[in-house]
Amino acid sequence: MKPTPEPDDVTAFFWRGAAEGTLLVLRCMVCSYLSHPPDVACARCGAVELEPTPVSGYGSVYSFTVVRQAFDPAFLREVPYVVALVELDEQPGLRVLANLVDVALDAVEIGMRVAVAFEDRGDQVVPQFRPSERPAIVS
């Protein structure tokens, strides 16, 4: 059985959002910096005034690995699978770790456009990413 995320006071908003089909990160109310994974202070300025804020769920593959050797027996039947860091469009360096799903292993590359996809695991919904055609918004 794959490990199930156990929400706590700091992360509960994230998993509630996932269950409702929204990817949420923490926005600093002082400097507007977006932080992930959730923490009790802004990763840039240290302010503790943070609020959950929805993001588009679009991003690019920052880096990835194709896992060939399982470390947890729960993933023995999954190998080979992709673990990726996705950089969300909203902010440079705003990275989310997830699996890439619905993609051929040899098609994955750095810079590949992806969109969040929510995977219902019964006891919890976890954000994943799948390939997307939508280009990055150039501001």
Add this chain to the structure above:
Amino acid sequence: MNGAGREVAVVGVGFSPVTRAGSPDIRTLTLTAAHDALTDAGLVASDLDAIFEYSFGGARDDSPIAVSAQRLLGVENLTAFNDIMGTGPSGLASAMDAAMAIAAGACETALVYRTITRAAGHTGALREGPARAVGAMQFSAPYGYGGGIILAMAMKKRRRVAELGGSFEDYGQIALNARRWAALNPRAVFRDLITMDDYLASRMVADPLLLFDCDYPVNAACAAILTTADRARDLRQPAVLVDALAYGTGARPDWLYAEDFIFGGTIHCARELWRRSSLTPQDVDVAELYDGFTHITISWLEALGLCGVGEFHDWVEGGTRIGPGGRLPLNTYGGQLAAGRMHGLAFLNEAVLQLRGQCGERQVPDARAAVVANAHGPQCGAMVLRSAQ
């Protein structure tokens, strides 16, 4: 050390036997290495007034705590000690903390050690994960992100080549180099040379990370004795001075979410190290740079300015630059890739032996200055060492 109180020297180095099988008692390993280091220094246990050790801690039970070593060695009292947990710069952290304590006058003569077992160090092993992912694991374990930092290192290897150029074969140069030096080190566990084809054909653990990018877990203890430079003058061995040391973390320190994903804290650490040092990168005769994963070694070479950032591919000259007889001998005992994971402290011990001129077949001629670096990402540490003469 510039601006850091009393001058500090490394005066003794010691090792336990290194084994690839069995489960030797960690107290015996530690005692063996500690006595070896004391003998090397010409000191006895009662000369010690400080002990610093580094361990993963917790359930892994990989190293006895400092006061256990004190009790086993029969030291009457410690004026400084610490058990440094596995979030610091690997085994080198024990020597760094001792050097700071001695420089500050908190103690005179310190034993430092890193003891590790194959079982505790085998982070790639298949083991039952937690049913419920709590804390930071909420954002990793549900995705099959296991094996310590193995997957982070795989992603850093891929990102480095994509962003800075070069090739995956560059990483192989670190692995091949380890074997070239290990062939000259009777204590190393893998003394056969490997070719680039062997490297590329090694098992794919997490594409693009190969088995030969990863170090090899062993049962071993590594120890060193540090004291003041004043005291070192009267001891058995030629003194090796701690010229500078620095920790480093970088911004937003983390293996995955750090501001600098490729280099982690190595660049910050190296910048501070050279700022404090009386030497420069051009003065380095021998480099002993952590190779728990090949990515870490390349990061340090570039961060320390031994090689330009992104220039490793050309700089390494097909491996000749860093091998025996090369212009920058690297990991001259075989590193953790070929001599086994003594987890950081063996890099210091090798630097000391090189600067004393005691490395036999693998001795770097006229080695006067060495740089030693440990770990990566959020837990970097490094030292510059120089011979006292």
